[in-house]
Amino acid sequence: MKKQISLIVLFTCLLLSLQVIGKSGNQKSIKNLLYAETLTVVRFILPEGHPYKNIGLFSGINNKILLKFGDSVTVKDESLHGSITWYHCSLDNFSFYLPDVFVVKEPESIRYDENGNIQIGEEVVNMWTALPIHYKPDDLIRVGAKYLAESSKNRAIFLREKAASQFMLLIDAAEKDGINIRIVSAYRDPGYQSYLYEDAIKRKGFFQSTVAKPGHSEHHLGTTCDLTSDEISTGLTSDFEYTRAFQWLKDNIHYYGIYLSYPKYKTDITGYEYEPWHFRYWGNDRWESDRWFYRSFIRR
Numbered sequence: 048m049k050k051q052i053s054l055i056v057l058f059t060c061l062l063l064s065l066q067v068i069g070k071s072g073n074q075k076s077i078k079n080l081l082y083a084e085t086l087t088v089v090r091f092i093l094p095e096g097h098p099y100k101n102i103g104l105f106s107g108i109n110n111k112i113l114l115k116f117g118d119s120v121t122v123k124d125e126s127l128h129g130s131i132t133w134y135h136c137s138l139d140n141f142s143f144y145l146p147d148v149f150v151v152k153e154p155e156s157i158r159y160d161e162n163g164n165i166q167i168g169e170e171v172v173n174m175w176t177a178l179p180i181h182y183k184p185d186d187l188i189r190v191g192a193k194y195l196a197e198s199s200k201n202r203a204i205f206l207r208e209k210a211a212s213q214f215m216l217l218i219d220a221a222e223k224d225g226i227n228i229r230i231v232s233a234y235r236d237p238g239y240q241s242y243l244y245e246d247a248i249k250r251k252g253f254f255q256s257t258v259a260k261p262g263h264s265e266h267h268l269g270t271t272c273d274l275t276s277d278e279i280s281t282g283l284t285s286d287f288e289y290t291r292a293f294q295w296l297k298d299n300i301h302y303y304g305i306y307l308s309y310p311k312y313k314t315d316i317t318g319y320e321y322e323p324w325h326f327r328y329w330g331n332d333r334w335e336s337d338r339w340f341y342r343s344f345i346r347r
């Protein structure tokens with residue numbers, strides 16, 4: 048146990064010292080040094096307290112190394128076995144393997160505005176490209192209970208300011224047409240996403256396509272909502288497709304810069320199963336320039 052703690056302390060010190068040197072202006076040379084010896088840097092994404100002792104080559108090292116959610120791991124090599132990519136990692140003097148389901152690749156370059164946010168509509172996040180695991184928009188605001196589904200009324204639900212106003216406008220407009228639409232969930236931090244992800248792979252296996260890896264979820268953006276209606280009582284199911292609310296959304300979301308992320312029959316493009324309840328705000332500019340593409344996309 049003592050040895051384990053001292054290893055973790057040593058690793059943390061190493062990371063901190065790299066950061067300090069980076070901030071003092073030598074970041075480039077440190078990066079070059081790092082990449083000269085390694086291929087890439089990935090982050091461990093499972094929640095704490097779940098060491099997975101029986102996963103192939105990963106077993107046997109858990110007594111020496113304890114990885115926590117968000118730890119970065121240096122990758123020396125990677126290889127494909129069956130459908131799983133294994134990363135050959137090193138930490139201190141230890142060398143071990145991690146399967147790709149346990150890690151997320153840090154994106155190489157991201158453009159932030161002066162507040163540290165990624166501009167809405169410019170964010171690339173999907174099954175193949177992640178957001179930085181520590182990214183958090185600084186303009187998240189709490190959505191009023193009036194706009195929330197019954198099951199979410201006691202929870203704090205957040206969206207980025209602009210997305211919140213568009214979703215609220217949308218819900219108000221639907222209300223005027225006699226249609227009930229409510230928000231079930233919105234912003235999700237990657238730490239929480241890691242619990243959902245772990246739960247999904249436990250239930251459905253490594254190749255499940257229902258829950259995104261932490262860093263890969265559109266809910267991390269703060270511009271995305273799961274919607275429901277009082278027409279159904281079963282929460283987030285494909286039955287939502289048969290509600291008047293869904294029909295109304297199909298006809299109207301383009302006025303609000305919002306679109307359905309995972310349409311029917313598009314799993315080969317999106318990587319995710321059909322989710323008629325999952326909507327993302329892209330900004331009206333995007334709709335203006337690509338509106339014909341998105342209109343046909345959602346209607347199929």
Ligand SMILES: [Zn+2]
Nearest residue numbers: 266272273325
């Ligand atoms: Zn969703």
